[in-house]
Amino acid sequence: DIQMTQSPSTLSASVGDRVTITCRASQSISSWLAWYQQKPGKAPKLLIYKASSLESGVPSRFSGSGSGTEFTLTISSLQPDDFATYYCQQYNSYRWTFGQGTKVEIK
Amino acid sequence: EVQLVESGGGLVKPGGSLRLSCAASGFTFSSYSMNWVRQAPGKGLEWVSSISSSSSYIYYADSVKGRFTISRDNAKNSLYLQMNSLRAEDTAVYYCARDTGFAFNPWGQGTLVTVSS
Numbered sequence: 001d002i003q004m005t006q007s008p009s010t011l012s013a014s015v016g017d018r019v020t021i022t023c024r025a026s027q028s029i030s031s032w033l034a035w036y037q038q039k040p041g042k043a044p045k046l047l048i049y050k051a052s053s054l055e056s057g058v059p060s061r062f063s064g065s066g067s068g069t070e071f072t073l074t075i076s077s078l079q080p081d082d083f084a085t086y087y088c089q090q091y092n093s094y095r096w097t098f099g100q101g102t103k104v105e106i107k
Numbered sequence: 108e109v110q111l112v113e114s115g116g117g118l119v120k121p122g123g124s125l126r127l128s129c130a131a132s133g134f135t136f137s138s139y140s141m142n143w144v145r146q147a148p149g150k151g152l153e154w155v156s157s158i159s160s161s162s163s164y165i166y167y168a169d170s171v172k173g174r175f176t177i178s179r180d181n182a183k184n185s186l187y188l189q190m191n192s193l194r195a196e197d198t199a200v201y202y203c204a205r206d207t208g209f210a211f212n213p214w215g216q217g218t219l220v221t222v223s224s
Contacts, residue, residue: 032209034209034210034211036152036210036211038152042216043202043213043214043215043216043217044152044202044211044214045213045214046210046211046212046213049207049209049210049212050209053209055210055212087151087152089152089210089211091209091210094157094166095154095166095168096142096154096157096211097154098151098152098153098154099151100151101151101152
């Protein structure tokens, strides 16, 4: 199975900060990567698909980049609504796997 | 509006069985593959099982293979997960999610399964 490793596990930031989360795949997944946001007690919400395509309705401060084995999710200016846990997911192999998550906390 | 609503969760003893359901609305259910994903308390997301639109292709995580069975009824716009031989480590919120071909979107609100004596 393809292993997905996110870093950092926890991130403390302030409103207005630029935030970057990294996701690494154990083998090349081309651009078959998605990013999700999850708030406590809620289902995950799709933010980015195919590594860099913004899901409809998602604010433009979210962006994704990368290909192969290394990917990033960037929030250009952190807003109060963005404090949540973020997960990457590989979509290259049918045994879909997720990163362990990155919790973005208020500094 | 595209909507997925899970049901069937609850408390079950180790070794017991439970059947989860996911009711779909707002889209052509028979055109999409579907998935079950679970999340143990305080933990991350774990993909459990996938089924193609016509049920021709079915996949399971190693952790549930041989114990769980995914199925669907396109006439009823419903997805199911039959869970047998349940273990404490199966305790989790179980989500159903539509497969768009690029990601899982949307997800249902989840149903909690607790395996405990």
